[in-house]
Amino acid sequence: MRKERDRLSVEWVKLELLRTAYATRGGLLSRRDPRVVIGWYGIFAVVPWLTHNITVLAGLFAVCAVFVVLSRVGPLVLGLFVIGFVLESVYVLIAAWMFGGDLGTVLALVELTLKLATVSLASMAAFVSLDPEKLSDALLSLHAPAMVSFGVSYGYRMLPILMEEFHTVIDGHRLRAAPLPSKGLLGWRVVARTATTVVAAFYPLMLNTAKRTRTTVEALETRGFTFAAEHTDGRRIRLAHLRATWEDGLLIAVSLLLVAAAFAAGHSYPLYGAVQ
């Protein structure tokens, strides 16, 4: 029981999350202009849905895989992605077999899996490379609502504080609670205790966060936050550091070339899934 708690403690998760969130690895896409990275992602998020040709899809998948490697996506994120995808496909496969599927079903699933996997790989490459601060600037420059870009940078800064506070509240609950008399059948008492503690911890958290939010927002408003975010001059000053260079253009050009190459290969060696 003691060991179980150590492995799944709030502290462990907190450290794990912060490591993933704040460790920057510096890959190919992270040095590019954030708006260009979003555009790059847009290409690979849309193109896979426009074809049913498995050869093309395999080509796109390969391109995205190369970008994932070049962007230095961490092993944790990549591992979670692979496990999730394999399990998902296996479930659908089993279910399809139950309803009497055959080789056509398998090929159709390969097609779908390739599409979803390509889009996921592209988003991993793009959004692991963009730290939230850059993303919030890019969103603002693409005329997203000011609240959204504010939310992104606020969340980035508040996360460690909030995790700390949640941990403290949970610890307080644990210190004051009597130990469970028994675990119950299949440990249901432990599950119920955990669930109620998590819910109860939100009561003080909601009140504390409300106070903190008011302080933040009033400080911001004193300095004219809402107005500055909407006014053209404010936007211009804030976004002055964003510059797209010829290297950014090269990235887009090369990506488009690779997509075209995948389609050319698919045209020469077509392989279709669903219907023979």
Next chain:
Amino acid sequence: MSTSTPPSRNLGTRRPPELSSGQKLMVFVLSMTLFGLANIVTEVLPEISIGPVELSVSYLAFVPVVMVALFNPLYAALGAPLGEIVFVDLLMGDFSGIGELEGYLQMFLGLYIGGCLVRDPRRRPQLLLAALTTVTVDKMLSAVVDIGKVWVGVDDAEYVEGLPQSILLLEGIGFTTDLLISGLLFGALPAMALAPRLYGRIEPLLGLAPRDPRHPVPLAQRGTAAFALLAIVLSFVSMIAAFTSEIVDNFGVWEPGFVDEYGQRFLWIGVSAALIVLVASVAATRFVLRSRRERTAQDAGADTEAAEKAPEGSDPR
């Protein structure tokens, strides 16, 4: 729900007070932060998978439900799904781009409708209804999107043996467990316990007045939510209908030509996307126009309204 509406209902006199831009931002940020944190906690909670049936908590629905029940539902509902995106998906590198957009819209709609259903946060049946509605709308739309993805992603899904049935089965199972676990256990029950306790305590911390059952969120706003929901459901249905009709029409005429292959399909994707955008923009314009009109009406009639109200004697303050 028990209060009877007066026959001559003037929208201007029954509105909850307008929020200032700072207060809007407060509600937005609070709801965003708390739901973001709740989502990080969700990541810790263990999952039990029995084959494809996953007994896991997909989110702690009670947090945003309490927010939309206590505060202005529009800004609370706008903030909460952003919290999930920022805190969990972005910071953990699990961001799925366009997929997040659909998730945001689903969650927003669910929460907004749920929040408009609540008149008095102290009444538990209303909170139950709000939480269940939120999760139902969110999960129903996401199931529709998932099914739509398979339909678009797989050519002639109809004629692939077993695939449509198995997707429907998996989605159905997922929906049921989500409704029970996220909607009831971690949605309605904690919300019913927390919202009445927080009512009247958390609002002053933000400098807001507690939600007054005598001045509910106006029907105009509820009407917009229902309209928006209907529009989105219809556009999804029309999109799927478009794809099916295309599949049925083209069945048997299978030519893997470059142009043929894209021409038709691309057209339908474009048409359905345009339709969704059109419907959404009509809804948004209607909403903005109406709220603007009401605001000016309220500003203009603020003095006369106060004068009208005094002799009425219905206000105990």
